[in-house]
Amino acid sequence: MEYRTLSSNTSRTRMGVTITTWIHLAWRSLFRNKRRTFASLFTVAFGAAGLLIYQGFNEGIMNQYRENTIRVRYGHGQVFPKGYLQKKVEEPWKLWLENALQSSPTSGQGQSVDAPGVSAPEVASSPNLTVEERLKRVPEVQEVFPRVSFYAFLMKGGITLAGRGEGVLSERESKFFSAMNFVAGGDLGSLGDAKTGLILGKGLADSLNVKVGEPLTILAQTVNGQLNGVELAVTGIFHTGSKEFDDTFFRMELPTAQSLIDTQRVELFSLATGGVEDWPKVAAAIRETIPEVDAEPFDELDKVYYRNAVEFLDAQFSFIRSIMLLIVALGIFNTIATGLFERAGEVGALRANGESRRRVFAILSVESALLGLLGGLLGIAVAVVLNATVLARGIPMPPGPGITRQFLIFLEIQPAHFAQALMLPALTTLIASIMPIRRLVRMSIPQLLRTNL
Amino acid sequence: MTENLHFAYGEGAARAEVLKGIDLRVEAGIMTCLVGPSGSGKTTLLNILGLLEPPQKGRVNFVGRDVRQLSERELEDLRLRELGFVFQAFFLLPTLTVIENTTYFLPSLGLSRAESRDRGMETLARVGLVEHAHKLPRELSGGQRQRVAIARALAKRPKVILADEPTANLDRDTSDTIVAAFQELREKEGVSFVFSTHDHHLLSYAQSVHMLHQGRLVTSKGRGADPAPGGEG
Numbered sequence: 001m002e003y004r005t006l007s008s009n010t011s012r013t014r015m016g017v018t019i020t021t022w023i024h025l026a027w028r029s030l031f032r033n034k035r036r037t038f039a040s041l042f043t044v045a046f047g048a049a050g051l052l053i054y055q056g057f058n059e060g061i062m063n064q065y066r067e068n069t070i071r072v073r074y075g076h077g078q079v080f081p082k083g084y085l086q087k088k089v090e091e092p093w094k095l096w097l098e099n100a101l102q103s104s105p106t107s108g109q110g111q112s113v114d115a116p117g118v119s120a121p122e123v124a125s126s127p128n129l130t131v132e133e134r135l136k137r138v139p140e141v142q143e144v145f146p147r148v149s150f151y152a153f154l155m156k157g158g159i160t161l162a163g164r165g166e167g168v169l170s171e172r173e174s175k176f177f178s179a180m181n182f183v184a185g186g187d188l189g190s191l192g193d194a195k196t197g198l199i200l201g202k203g204l205a206d207s208l209n210v211k212v213g214e215p216l217t218i219l220a221q222t223v224n225g226q227l228n229g230v231e232l233a234v235t236g237i238f239h240t241g242s243k244e245f246d247d248t249f250f251r252m253e254l255p256t257a258q259s260l261i262d263t264q265r266v267e268l269f270s271l272a273t274g275g276v277e278d279w280p281k282v283a284a285a286i287r288e289t290i291p292e293v294d295a296e297p298f299d300e301l302d303k304v305y306y307r308n309a310v311e312f313l314d315a316q317f318s319f320i321r322s323i324m325l326l327i328v329a330l331g332i333f334n335t336i337a338t339g340l341f342e343r344a345g346e347v348g349a350l351r352a353n354g355e356s357r358r359r360v361f362a363i364l365s366v367e368s369a370l371l372g373l374l375g376g377l378l379g380i381a382v383a384v385v386l387n388a389t390v391l392a393r394g395i396p397m398p399p400g401p402g403i404t405r406q407f408l409i410f411l412e413i414q415p416a417h418f419a420q421a422l423m424l425p426a427l428t429t430l431i432a433s434i435m436p437i438r439r440l441v442r443m444s445i446p447q448l449l450r451t452n453l
Numbered sequence: 454m455t456e457n458l459h460f461a462y463g464e465g466a467a468r469a470e471v472l473k474g475i476d477l478r479v480e481a482g483i484m485t486c487l488v489g490p491s492g493s494g495k496t497t498l499l500n501i502l503g504l505l506e507p508p509q510k511g512r513v514n515f516v517g518r519d520v521r522q523l524s525e526r527e528l529e530d531l532r533l534r535e536l537g538f539v540f541q542a543f544f545l546l547p548t549l550t551v552i553e554n555t556t557y558f559l560p561s562l563g564l565s566r567a568e569s570r571d572r573g574m575e576t577l578a579r580v581g582l583v584e585h586a587h588k589l590p591r592e593l594s595g596g597q598r599q600r601v602a603i604a605r606a607l608a609k610r611p612k613v614i615l616a617d618e619p620t621a622n623l624d625r626d627t628s629d630t631i632v633a634a635f636q637e638l639r640e641k642e643g644v645s646f647v648f649s650t651h652d653h654h655l656l657s658y659a660q661s662v663h664m665l666h667q668g669r670l671v672t673s674k675g676r677g678a679d680p681a682p683g684g685e686g
C-alpha cells in the first residue's frame with residue numbers, strides 16, 4: 001500500500017482543473033431537483049426581466065424628456081456671451097454678441113456688419129471670423145441657431161398677456177427643432193412671409209383665444225427703453241407638453257424680433273451637434289477658439305425639468321431595483337436553503353472521505369452563481385422578446401409632473417443594462433445562498449451525517 | 454488505536470456519557486466488527502475512529518500520530534488518503550454516474566483524468582459493477598448502491614475503511630454479498646475494515662468482534678483490547 005506524506009496537497013496545485021470540475025459538478029447538481037431549480041430560475045429570471053424592462057422604460061422616459069428638451073428649446077447646448085448667465089444686469093442686451101453672424105449672403109438674414117454704436121477696439125479683441133463662423137468650424141457642430149429673447153405683451157381684442165418671445169431663424173430651426181408638436185397651423189413661414197408670422201404655445205393661445213391666421217399685437221421695450229409694437233399673424237400653435245413652455249413662449253423670425261427691440265446683436269446661439277455625447281468636445285473646442293463666449297449643455301440649461309427628471313427617475317429606479325432584488329432574494333432563499341440541507345448527508349459523506357470545507361463551499365457557491373446567471377439569461381431573453389412583441393408599439397404614458405400631454409414611451413435597452421440585469425440577480429442569488437451554504441459548511445461531519453436520517 | 458476514550462453528548466444535567474474509557478486497537482489487514490444495542494455508541498465510536506470528531510478525553514493514535522495534534526487541514530488530508538467511510542444510507546451524489554461517484558476523490562489525490570478513469574473502472578470491477586458504470590445511482594438496487602459507496606472509498610486506496618451499519622438497509626442475502634466483498638478486498642488488498650452492525654450473522658466474517666455495552670467495550674473475539682502502543686487505526 002502506498003503512503004503519501006501529509007504535506008503534499010495536490011488539489012491546491014491544480015486550480016485550473018479544479019475550477020472546471022466545480023463548474024461541471026455544479027452544472028450536474030442543478031438538475032437534481034428540476035422542479036425546485038426551475039422555481040428558482042423563474043424567480044431570478046423574473047427579477048432580471050423586471051430590471052431590464054424597468055430600466056429600459058426609465059431610459060425611454062428620459063429619452064422622451066431629453067428629446068423634448070433638445071428638439072424644442074435648447075438644441076444640444078447653447079453659447080452665451082461670457083459671464084452672461086451668472087450676471088444679473090438691468091440691461092442684459094448690453095452684453096449680447098455684436099457682429100456675431102456670418103456676413104455671407106447665404107445666411108440670408110441681412111446682418112449689417114457695421115451696426116451703429118460698435119466701437120472698434122471691441123471687435124479687435126476677437127479674430128476676424130464672426131462667432132457664428134467660428135462655431136461652425138467646430139467639427140462636431142452641425143448647425144448653429146442664433147437667437148434673441150425678450151419679454152413682451154401679447155394683445156388680442158381686450159386681452160393682454162405677458163409672454164416670453166424668442167427671435168429665431170425659422171427655416172434653419174425647423175429641420176432640427178422637430179418636437180414642437182404643432183396642434184394647429186405650422187411654422188413661421190407656413191402662411192407666407194416668415195417675417196410676419198408668429199407661433200405660440202397652446203396655453204398662451206388658449207388664454208388669448210387666438211387661432212391660426214388671426215393677427216396679434218406684440219408690445220415690447222426696445223434696448224433704448226422705448227415701447228415698440230408689431231402686428232404679426234399666428235401661423236402655428238405648439239403643444240410640447242411642457243406646461244411652462246406652452247403657457248409663456250412664442251417665437252418670431254429673428255430679424256423681426258431684432259427690429260422690435262431695436263438691436264442688431266444676438267443673445268445666444270443654440271447648437272446642433274452629432275449627439276449629446278459630443279458636447280464635452282464641443283465645449284472644449286469653443287473654450288479654445290471663442291474666448292468671448294460660454295458654452296452650456298442642454299441638461300445644465302434645463303436643470304429644473306431634464307436634470308431633475310433624470311435624477312428623480314434614477315433615484316426611483318435605484319429604490320425599486322433594491323426592492324426587486326430583495327424580492328428575488330427572499331423568493332429563492334427558502335428553496336435554496338431547503339435544497340442545500342437535503343444534501344447534508346451527501347456532503348457529510350464527502351467530508352468523511354476527505355473533501356475539504358473549502359471545496360464544498362466553492363462547489364456550492366459556483367452552483368448558485370450558475371443558477372443566478374442562467375436565471376439572468378432567461379430573464380433577459382424574456383425581456384427582449386417582450387420588447388420586440390407586446391411592447392414594440394410603445395407604452396402610452398399619462399402626462400407626468402409638469403407635462404400636459406401623453407407620451408408614447410419606447411423601451412430603450414442598452415448594453416450596460418444587459419450586464420446589470422445579468423449580474424445583479426446572479427449576485428443576489430449568490431448572496432442569498434451564501435448564508436445557508438456557510439451554515440452547511442460549518443456543520444461538523446457527524447452533524448451533517450445525522451441531518452437527513 | 455485508542456486509549457481510554459471518553460465521549461459524552463450534551464452538557465450539565467443533559468450530559469450523557471456514551472463512551473466511558475474505550476481501548477481499541479485496529480490492526481492492519483483485519484476485519485473488525487462493532488456490535489451493540491441501538492444507542493450504545495457504535496456510530497459515535499466510528500466517528501472518532503474515522504477522525505470525524507475528536508474524543509473529549511483519551512487519545513486516538515493514527516499510524517503513530519496523536520490526532521489531537523493535527524490541524525483541520527491535516528485531518529482532511531488523512532481522511533482523504535488513509536481512510537474510507539461507508540454509510541448505512543449510501544450518500545452517493547445522485548447527479549453523478551457510478552463511475553463519476555467512484556472517481557470523485559481521485560483528482561484531489563493527484564490522479565490525471567485518464568488515471569482516475571482507469572482506477573475507477575478497476576475498482577468497479579472489484580465490486581462487480583463494471584456494467585453499471587454509466588448508470589445513475591437511482592437506477593441501481595440498494596446493494597449495488599452500497600457497492601458504489603464502497604468503490605468510492607476503496608478507489609482512494611485507503612488503509613482503513615470504516616462502515617457504519619453498511620448493510621442495515623439491505624436484505625440478508627445482499628448483506629452477505631457486501632461483507633463478502635469486504636472479506637475479499639481485505640484478503641487481496643490488505644485493507645482493514647471496521648464496521649458496525651446489528652446483524653449477528655455477519656459477525657462470522659470478522660476476525661475481531663467488539664461489543665459496546667454501557668459505554669465500555671467487551672471483546673468477544675480476537676485481540677482488540679490490547680493497549681500496547683503502535684499499530685494502525
Ligand SMILES: Nc1ncnc2c1ncn2[C@@H]1O[C@H](COP(=O)(O)OP(=O)(O)OP(=O)(O)O)[C@@H](O)[C@H]1O
Pocket residue numbers: 462463469471489490491492493494495496497498
Ligand atoms: N448529537 C447528539 N446529541 C445528543 N445525543 C446524541 C447525539 N448523537 C447521539 N446521541 C446519543 O448518544 C448515544 C449513542 O449514539 P450512537 O449513534 O453512537 O449509537 P449507535 O450505537 O450508533 O446506535 P444505532 O445502533 O441506533 O445506530 C445514544 O444514546 C444517542 O441518543
Ligand SMILES: [Mg+2]
Pocket residue numbers: 495496497617618
Ligand atoms: Mg449508529
